[in-house]
Every structure is written in structure tokens, then in C-alpha cells.
Amino acid sequence: MKVRLLVLPSKEKDDLTFTPSAITVKPGQTVELTLVNNGTLPHTFTLTDLNIEVQMPPGETTQFTFIAPKSGEYQFYSGVLTEFDKMKGKLIVQ
């Protein structure tokens, strides 16, 4: 399964979000994630439950693959601390 996750350009930091903010996959599924950072600030895709932390440099597209875990909801976020509260989303495995 291929998923594209965007960080949209923004003039104000507060507007930064992951789009979409929820990804739904099946347990054990191979998920190919494309991370597109269209903004001007660095971000990360961090999913601590799965030991994932991928850097998202500004203006760059990054791809990585992981295997979906067992059913549940797992939070991901950007580990750039000033935006921690805003940039987050959910991996839903069902």
C-alpha cells in the first residue's frame, strides 16, 4: 500500500500539519510512505511505538517502507519540538 503524506507550505508556523492526519492500513501490510515536505522548515515523521524517526528536510521528498503492526491506533508526530503539539496524526491499523 502506498501512502503520500504532505507537509503543506505555510507562512505561519501554526498552520503546519500532516495531510492527511490519519492513515488506515491492515495489520502486517507493507506500507510505502512518501513524505513530502513542501514547507521551509525541517520536520520529522516520528512514530515511537515502531521505533521510526525519519527526517523531512524542507523542500524534499523522502520514502521509506515499514510493516504495519497489530491492530490499534498509533500516534505519529513531528519531532521538531516547537511544533510538537500541532504536527501529529494517527496510524490506524485495523
Ligand SMILES: [Cu+2]
Ligand atoms: Cu514539524
